Amino acid sequence: MLWRGRRESGNVSDRRGFSGGGIAIGGGIVGVIIYLLNLFLNGGDLTQLTNLPNQNNAQLSPTEQAADDERAAFVKVVLAETEDVWHQIFKEQGIEYVEPKLVLFRDVVESGCGNASAASGPFYCPADQQVYIDLSFYEELQQRFQVAGDFPMAYVIAHEVGHHVQNLLGVSAQMAEKRQQLSEEEYNRFSVMTELQADFYAGLWAHYAHRMDTILEEGDIEEALSAANAIGDDMLQKKATGRVVPDAFTHGTSAQRMYWFKKGWVTGDIRQGNTFRDNSLTSLGQ
Numbered sequence: 001m002l003w004r005g006r007r008e009s010g011n012v013s014d015r016r017g018f019s020g021g022g023i024a025i026g027g028g029i030v031g032v033i034i035y036l037l038n039l040f041l042n043g044g045d046l047t048q049l050t051n052l053p054n055q056n057n058a059q060l061s062p063t064e065q066a067a068d069d070e071r072a073a074f075v076k077v078v079l080a081e082t083e084d085v086w087h088q089i090f091k092e093q094g095i096e097y098v099e100p101k102l103v104l105f106r107d108v109v110e111s112g113c114g115n116a117s118a119a120s121g122p123f124y125c126p127a128d129q130q131v132y133i134d135l136s137f138y139e140e141l142q143q144r145f146q147v148a149g150d151f152p153m154a155y156v157i158a159h160e161v162g163h164h165v166q167n168l169l170g171v172s173a174q175m176a177e178k179r180q181q182l183s184e185e186e187y188n189r190f191s192v193m194t195e196l197q198a199d200f201y202a203g204l205w206a207h208y209a210h211r212m213d214t215i216l217e218e219g220d221i222e223e224a225l226s227a228a229n230a231i232g233d234d235m236l237q238k239k240a241t242g243r244v245v246p247d248a249f250t251h252g253t254s255a256q257r258m259y260w261f262k263k264g265w266v267t268g269d270i271r272q273g274n275t276f277r278d279n280s281l282t283s284l285g286q
Contacts, residue, residue: 001151002215008076009083011099016068016106016135071135071153072104078154079131081215082161085208089270090168100124100164102131102157109134122156124163126172131160145230151220152227155202155261162201166194185247192233193275195251196260199228200273203264211268221265228257 060068083099090097103109108117112128122133137156141147166172171194178190206224210216229235232254234244251257263272 001149001154001220002217003074003077003150003154006077006213006215007080008073009079009099009102011079011083011101012072012076013101013103013130014072015109016072016104068135071138074150074153075102075104075133075135075157078157079161081154081209081213082158082205084212085205086161086165088208088212089204093270098129098168100129100131100161102133105132105134106136107134122160124160124167126163126167129164129167131157131164133157133160141227141230145227147223147227147230149219149223151216151223154220155206155224155227158202158205159198161205162198163194165201166197171197188247188249190276192249192252192256196256197273197275199252199257200260200264200275201270203261203266204268204270204273205264206261207265207268221262224261225258228261229254232257 079102086097108115109132111125111130111132113125116123116132118134118136122131122137124131138153141152175190175194179187206216206221233249233251234253237244260275
């Protein structure tokens with residue numbers, strides 16, 4: 001992806017040096033002592049001890065920190081590209097796009113949707129309209145999922161921004177209503193369709209971003225499709241347990257995720273992204 005030298009978004013909050021409770025992490029026992037002193041001197045209560053600094057978090061070496069900072073710069077550029085694209089798409093629809101914020105964190109974070117850890121993976125919180133990303137997921141894509149290149153991480157960011165688009169268009173509110181009305185199994189099917197629509201929006205973003213800024217390099221789309229294949233529910237379940245359980249799907253099969261991303265990329269038409277009505281690959285068992 002041709003990202004270097006491009007505009008970085010100003011909508012990024014860098015919390016990589018803080019824990020989910022807003023306390024600096026990586027300070028070891030010294031950080032714990034300082035935290036306890038502040039707690040007692042300021043009249044705090046012991047229930048706040050759950051927000052103690054993460055004593056197991058090792059400080060990054062200069063080389064590791066430089067690599068981490070480069071990933072942060074990459075994320076900021078991709079977010080800026082999503083801003084440009086979605087402003088254009090919304091303008092074409094006669095509506096205004098409200099830019100989301102993106103929070104970079106390490107290990108744990110506190111969001112409007114509750115506390116989360118790096119193990120949760122990147123996520124979007126409708127309550128505060130923010131995307132949350134631990135940069136270690138960049139390495140996880142390459143090492144755990146064996147996905148090469150930088151564009152898969154751009155796909156992940158665009159997917160989470162896709163959830164923000166759904167929030168602005170009212171899809172998130174509709175899903176909240178369905179959660180109260182449907183059985184867990186029925187709701188889960190709609191939830192998967194929501195995730196597939198975010199994949200479609202990621203493909204749609206790639207279509208517009210390349211047309212507007214020519215940021216894609218040869219092989220980028222193939223890298224994104226490889227990532228979609230690697231993180232499909234059926235693929236992940238097979239690796240973890242050796243079997244596939246459709247009722248436990250959360251994001252869709254590899255085939256579904258690839259299909260919807262590619263559909264967004266090829267059509268460049270937001271009207272083609274109604275995953276809730278399109279019969280293509282809607283069987284969760286595929």
